[in-house]
Amino acid sequence: MSSAEENWHSPIQARRELSSEPAIEVKSVGKKFRMANDRRTNVKEALVRRGGRGPKHRDFWAVDDVSLTVPKGSTYGLIGHNGSGKSTLLKTIAGIHLPTNGEIVAHGRVSALLEVGAGFHPELSGRENIYLNGAILGMTRKQIDAAMDEIIEFSGLEDFIDTPVKVYSSGMYVRLGFAIAVNLDPEILIVDEIVAVGDEEFQRRCMDHLHDLRDRGTTIVVVSHSLAMIQRLCDRVAWLDHGHLVAEGPADEVCEAYLASVNAAEEKQLTESAHKDTAVEGEEREGTGAVRVTDVVTVDDDGEPRSLATNGKPITIQVHYDVHEPVTDPIVFLDFWSELGLHLAGPNSWLGGLQLGEVSGPGVVEVRIPALPFLPGVYSISAAVASSTLEVVYDRTPKSYRMRVRPSGKYEPDGLMTLEGEWSTRPDVPAVPAADRLPAAAGTGATAAGAGTPAEVPAAAGSSSAQGGVA
Structure with missing residues (x-):
C-alpha cells in the first residue's frame, strides 16, 4: 500500500446511504474461454500429431454465474486472489468481453482504465489519442476540446502530449489513460489495479480525484489487492474466488471475511508443510547451560x-x-x-x-x-x-x-504496533491561542503527525470519548 492511500483521506470510511437505483446490473453472468490442451507449435507437428486422441480443447469458466447490483453513485470494489475472475468481470462490465451466459446492464456512459496502453494507438500522439478515446466513449469533439486542457494538465505530460505514445513509458501511459478516464465526465468509472503503476505524486492525485468523483456521485467500480484502500474508498465489495461470488456486502465486513480466509489458508499450508520456525541447530548460545x-x-x-x-x-x-x-x-x-x-x-x-x-x-x-x-x-x-x-x-x-x-481485517495505521487509548475532549480546559502555541516540529507542516488533518482543531462543545488504536 502506498503512502498516497494512507495520508490523504480519513482511514475510516463512514457508510453512506446508497441509492436504490442501480447503475450496473450483473445478472447470472458467466464467461467461458476455450483453452487448447495440446497446442501445436509448427505445421509439421500439426500434421504428424493430427490424429491424436482426446479433446483438443477444454472450457475454462473465468466467471461463473455471478449476480450483483452496483447502486448508482456508489463506489464498488472487487477483491479476490489472482485468477479469481475480477479483471474478467471488470472487462465484461466495460463491454470488452461479451458474457457467455447472462446479461450485464449499465445505466450510463462507461469509462474504463484497465490495462497499460489499452485504447491507445501507438502511432498517434497523446493529443490524438485523447480525441480517439473520447470518440470511443461517444463524446463530441466540442466536449473533448472543452476537457483537453484539464486532461493534459492532470496527466503532467505537457512536454510530450504531441509525441507518439509508442515512446511513452508505462507510467506515462497510466498518467494519460487515467487523466482521460476521469476528466471526460464519466457516469460510470471502471478502474483496475493499473493506477499502482504511477509514481507517488500521481497516485496521490489519483486518490484525491477518485474521492472527488465519489463525492460528486459518480459510480466507481475498482479492482485492487490493497484492502486498506478498498475499505477506505468503497461502500460495498464483492469477493470472487475461482469465478464464483463468495460474498457481497459492506466493504469492512467482506474484507474482514476475505482476510480470515486468506489467513486460514496460509495457516493450513504452513501446518501441512510441517514448517516450524525454530532455532537452527549449531548456532551459538549464551549461558551456563544449567x-x-x-x-x-x-x-x-x-x-x-x-x-x-x-x-x-x-x-x-x-x-x-x-x-x-x-x-x-x-x-x-x-x-x-x-x-x-x-x-x-x-x-x-x-x-x-x-x-x-x-x-x-x-x-x-x-x-x-x-x-x-x-x-x-x-x-x-x-x-x-x-x-x-x-x-x-x-x-x-x-x-x-x-x-x-x-491483519484482522480492520484498518491498520502505519508503524510497528497499535497503541490503545481513550480519546476525549476537555471543554473545561481553555484552548491555547494560536499565537501562544509552540511552533510545529520540522517536517510536520500544519498537520498532526501521521493524521492528515489540520492541527488547529477546536474543542467540541460537549465531552466525548472514543477508543482506538494508533501507531
Whole structure:
C-alpha cells in the first residue's frame, strides 16, 4: 500500500446511504474461454500429431454465474486472489468481453482504465489519442476540446502530449489513460489495479480525484489487492474466488471475511508443510547451560499451535525448557524484534508476577497477550533464562524464532504496533491561542503527525470519548 492511500483521506470510511437505483446490473453472468490442451507449435507437428486422441480443447469458466447490483453513485470494489475472475468481470462490465451466459446492464456512459496502453494507438500522439478515446466513449469533439486542457494538465505530460505514445513509458501511459478516464465526465468509472503503476505524486492525485468523483456521485467500480484502500474508498465489495461470488456486502465486513480466509489458508499450508520456525541447530548460545530453552511456540486459547498470529487478537507464547542442573526461581525472558532488527519489547516472568520456585526437570512457561499490538509483518523472538539475581545467564537463544502477524481485517495505521487509548475532549480546559502555541516540529507542516488533518482543531462543545488504536 502506498503512502498516497494512507495520508490523504480519513482511514475510516463512514457508510453512506446508497441509492436504490442501480447503475450496473450483473445478472447470472458467466464467461467461458476455450483453452487448447495440446497446442501445436509448427505445421509439421500439426500434421504428424493430427490424429491424436482426446479433446483438443477444454472450457475454462473465468466467471461463473455471478449476480450483483452496483447502486448508482456508489463506489464498488472487487477483491479476490489472482485468477479469481475480477479483471474478467471488470472487462465484461466495460463491454470488452461479451458474457457467455447472462446479461450485464449499465445505466450510463462507461469509462474504463484497465490495462497499460489499452485504447491507445501507438502511432498517434497523446493529443490524438485523447480525441480517439473520447470518440470511443461517444463524446463530441466540442466536449473533448472543452476537457483537453484539464486532461493534459492532470496527466503532467505537457512536454510530450504531441509525441507518439509508442515512446511513452508505462507510467506515462497510466498518467494519460487515467487523466482521460476521469476528466471526460464519466457516469460510470471502471478502474483496475493499473493506477499502482504511477509514481507517488500521481497516485496521490489519483486518490484525491477518485474521492472527488465519489463525492460528486459518480459510480466507481475498482479492482485492487490493497484492502486498506478498498475499505477506505468503497461502500460495498464483492469477493470472487475461482469465478464464483463468495460474498457481497459492506466493504469492512467482506474484507474482514476475505482476510480470515486468506489467513486460514496460509495457516493450513504452513501446518501441512510441517514448517516450524525454530532455532537452527549449531548456532551459538549464551549461558551456563544449567537450563536450556528447547522451543518457543505460539498457541491459541485452546492450546493449539498456530503458525500465524493476528493483530489485535489474543495469542499465547510458550517457552519450553529443560533443566540440566536444578535452579531456584529462574526468570524467563522474551524479546521481540522487527524485521529491521529494532528491539520492540522484552517482557519477563518476574515482571509478570510469576515465581517458578525450584525447577529440576522439563517445563513450559507461557505468557498470554490479550490483544497482540504488533502490526502485520514477520517478527523475530529470542528467549532467555537467568537467575533470580540476574547475575547468571543460564541460556539465551539467538533471534531465530519467527512470529508471523497478519491483519484482522480492520484498518491498520502505519508503524510497528497499535497503541490503545481513550480519546476525549476537555471543554473545561481553555484552548491555547494560536499565537501562544509552540511552533510545529520540522517536517510536520500544519498537520498532526501521521493524521492528515489540520492541527488547529477546536474543542467540541460537549465531552466525548472514543477508543482506538494508533501507531
